Amino acid sequence: MGRAVLTLIVGFIGVNIARFTILPMGNGSMLYARTWKHRLDHCVTLTDVTNRFECLDVTDRNIGGSTTGNRLILHTFTNGHWMVLRCANSHGNPWGGTVVTRDSTGKTRVFFGHVCGSDKPRGHSLDEAYSNLVTSMDREEVFLDEK
Numbered sequence: 001m002g003r004a005v006l007t008l009i010v011g012f013i014g015v016n017i018a019r020f021t022i023l024p025m026g027n028g029s030m031l032y033a034r035t036w037k038h039r040l041d042h043c044v045t046l047t048d049v050t051n052r053f054e055c056l057d058v059t060d061r062n063i064g065g066s067t068t069g070n071r072l073i074l075h076t077f078t079n080g081h082w083m084v085l086r087c088a089n090s091h092g093n094p095w096g097g098t099v100v101t102r103d104s105t106g107k108t109r110v111f112f113g114h115v116c117g118s119d120k121p122r123g124h125s126l127d128e129a130y131s132n133l134v135t136s137m138d139r140e141e142v143f144l145d146e147k
Contacts, residue, residue, distance in 0.1 A: 028112025029088065029095035033141060036086045037110060040102035046082050049074070049102065055084065073121075080104070081126040090115045099137065101130075113138035 043049045055074040072084040083103045090096040099111040103126055111133055123129035134140060 027090070027114075027138070028097040028141075030141070032088055032095040032098045033100055033110040033112075036098075036100040037108050040084070040086070040100060040108050043084075043102055044106065046076075046104070049084050053084075075121045075129070077125055077129075079125065083121050083126060083129055085121065087115050099133065101133070109133075110141040111137040111139070112141060 039052075040049075043052060049055065049072065054071045056071055057074045057076075072086055074082065074084050076082045081104045083101055086100045088096045088098040097112055097115050099115060101107075101109045101111075103109075105126070109130070113136065121129035122132040
């Protein structure tokens with residue numbers, strides 16, 4: 001029993017060392033960004049978003065959350081504005097390092113840089129949350145409207 005537990009612990013540690021040191025660290029994927037931008041551009045209202053996607057509501061909670069499958073991180077602000085994020089973790093993820101947002105103003109924005117997990121938006125307003133994203137990410141990608 002003790003040997004099996006030790007083997008599991010060593011295996012777990014080994015996999016995580018490989019995940020965070022050996023495997024490539026994503027710095028942003030244009031394909032991932034375009035895919036999620038296209039999916040979110042069809043959402044005009046918060047109801048559109050919640051009807052199309054599973055959302056992890058992190059409003060006023062000090063947690064992050066997984067954005068696997070079609071899950072989005074949702075944050076609503078006290079003034080009625082809202083923001084949803086789709087984050088691709090940089091660690092061991094070739095399309096990682098990508099954050100795609102859609103908000104109550106109708107804007108979809110894409111950021112590339114180091115993404116560690118999928119954190120909730122930081123800030124008490126939409127402007128503050130975007131300001132923090134701009135500061136923490138390497139760059140914002142501007143897409144011309146594709147017709």
